[in-house]
Amino acid sequence: MDGFATRVRTFDAFPKVDSEHTVRSLRGALSTIATYFFALVILWVEVGGFLGGYVDHQFVVDDQIRTNLSINIDMTVTMPCELIHTNVVDITDDRFLAAELLNFEGVHFFAPPQFFRINSQNKEYETPDLDHVMRENIRAEFYISGQKINQVAGAPACHIFGTIPVNHVQGEFHITAKGVGYQDSLHTPWERMNFSHVIQEFSFGTFYPMIDNPLDMSGKITHESLQSYKYYSNVVPTLYERLGIVVDTNQYSISEQHLVIRKDSNGRIYSPPGIFFKYEFEPIKLTIVEKRLPFIQFVARLGTILGGLLILAGYVFRMYERLLRLLFGRKYTERDTEKKDGGLLAAEKKDS
Incomplete structure (x- = not known):
């Protein structure tokens, strides 16, 4: 029973990447800010649409x-x-x-x-x-x-x-x-x-x-x-x-x-x-x-839109980084970046 509770506590549907395996840069920070800004705009529009409702036009047999x-x-x-x-x-x-x-x-x-x-x-x-x-x-x-x-x-x-x-x-x-x-x-x-x-x-x-x-x-x-x-x-x-x-x-x-x-x-x-x-x-x-949309349908719709926005932002950023690497080379893209020390590869490099 304790093992099951431990597995539940450690379960993560969206595994996170350790900080020592990430690279921070000014371009990444700007893309994150832009993504959060668009997410807030979408949230504002969707909440306003939910509260205001929508107009449904239907032709039916009289x-x-x-x-x-x-x-x-x-x-x-x-x-x-x-x-x-x-x-x-x-x-x-x-x-x-x-x-x-x-x-x-x-x-x-x-x-x-x-x-x-x-x-x-x-x-x-x-x-x-x-x-x-x-x-x-x-x-x-x-x-x-x-x-x-x-x-x-x-x-x-x-x-x-x-x-x-x-x-x-x-x-x-x-x-x-x-x-x-x-x-x-x-x-x-x-x-x-x-x-x-x-x-x-x-x-x-x-x-x-x-x-x-x-x-x-x-x-x-x-x-x-x-x-x-x-x-x-x-x-x-x-x-x-x-x-x-x-x-x-x-x-x-x-x-x-x-x-x-x-x-x-x-x-x-x-x-x-x-x-x-x-x-x-x-x-x-x-x-x-x-x-007006039912609340459960509104939450599902909002989660789908915001999740799709995050995935799309990630793809766009990676494509942008690859394009810069093809045009200006690896040294240009790695300039002004910061990577934390740590991890197995960093330890092996230090021992050598």
């Missing part, structure tokens, strides 16, 4: 059954409110007049280019990162519902805003002129149509006013009366999570088609002009979650 969703709209169209018709229709042939829920306000059209992307293709859009979403996750709603507030008869433009509940299926929300495409007691003359517009907000799901979307702050200006604007969006549910705080929202990609409706020889048109938002929902879900 297994949640969703029956309905809301569309948040805030836009201005260059037509009087009394000439505008809004409607929602989906693939199930479910229709309802969006005007019953939206708010209409007579205003003057205003689209300063320094605030709006005018006549752009809306291609420069990036997914909001976790920090931005967590800073701006202030929920809000258009608090006036089903009322036409401050509607001014004869105002040249119409501010349309509100929230529309829709079925969670492929559908379309469109803005057209009254009497065009739908039967109405009022028929809008061609010359009074102008579907120039600016969009302050267009989003799906819970309304987060500070989170940017592809169509936010964009606009289209035209001088054609029979202009058609079509926006095609693919909606992806997106979940942000950090420290138990969950922001469940939706993102979408956008593509556009713009065309001028032509009349036939009889002065009729085959499709109505207007603004059409066509949407469909993807069966996948994007999760953006802040995670």
